[in-house]
Amino acid sequence: MKRVLVSSCLLGEPVRYDGGAFEPTHPVLARWLREGRVLPCCPEVAGGLPVPRPPAEIAGGADGGEVLAGRARILDPAGRDLTAPFLAGAAATLDLARAGGAVLAVLKEGSPSCGSAAIHDGAFSGVRVPGQGVAAARLRAAGIPVFSERQWEAAAACLEALES
Template identity: 45%
Template sequence: MIGISSCLGGLCCRYDGQSKTIPELSVLVEEGEALLVCPEVLGGLPIPREPAEIIGGDGYDVWQGNAKVMTITGEDVTEAFKRGAVIAYEELKNLNISCIVMKENSPSCGSRAIYDGSFSGNKKSGVGVATAYFCQQGIDIVSETNWKTVLKENRQHGGN
C-alpha cells in the first residue's frame, strides 16, 4: 500500500476547491492499494481556502522555526500546516505505509519545487511542510511527475 496526496487521487481538496486527479492513482485507491491524505485539510484548513506559500525558506525551514506559511492576505497558517503533516504521518504510519506520491509545487506536498513566497506564480527549489516532515520520519517521497517509474522500481525491488 502507498500514500497519495488526496487531490491527485480525485478529491476536491485543493485551496481552490479543485482536484488534480491522476486517473491511474485513483484506480489504486479504488482497489484498496492506496491511502489518500491531505495535510492541509487534516490540519484544519477549509475547502476552499486562501492560497498560501512558504515565506523565508522551505518546509525544512518551517520546522526549524526559520520560515512561515502565510496566506495571500497575510494570515499565518504555519501551525495548521505542521499539525496536518503530523496527523497525515500518523495515518500513514498506522498502515505501515513507507512511500507517498505528493503533489508538486504545494506548500505542503511539494517534493522538488514550491512557490517562492511572492504569490506571483514563480517557483523555487524546495519542499513543502509535510514533505519535509515525512522525509524526517523516513517516508519515501515520490513526485507526481515520476511516480510511475519510482513505483515500478520499488515493486521490482520488493518494496510495498
C-alpha cells in the first residue's frame, strides 16, 4: 500500500509554531487514516525546533527552492537565522517519506517548511506570496508531489493514479 506524508499539525498534533493544531476533518484524510496510509511529519520539529517557537519566514521574498540553493535564509522576527534547522527538517522529512513509502505529501499551506503554493512574504506582515516552503521544495525536487490541505481531492486523484 502506498503511503501519504501529512503535516502533523493537520492531524491534530499541537506542533505549530504557536503550539496549535488543526482538527483532521476532511473525508479523504479520514479514509487514509482508516486505511493506515498516513505518515505524520513536522519538518520544523524534525529539524530540532521547539514547540512553541517564534514564527519564522523566508527572508527577502524568496522561497524554499532558494533556501535549498543557499541563496536565501529563514529568520525569526528578531533576525535570528533558523536556516540550518529548517534544512535539517526538510532532509529528515524526505528521509521519512522514502523510508515510509510515501508517494505524495499533503502539507500545511503558508508554512516556511510546508507551503506548497504560498508562503509569507518574509517581512512578518501577514501577507502571503506565491512560493513553496523548504520541505515542500525538497520533496518536489525528489519527485514527490506536494499538495496543500485545500487540495485533498486532487491529492486523492494523484494517489489513485499512482496506484493504478
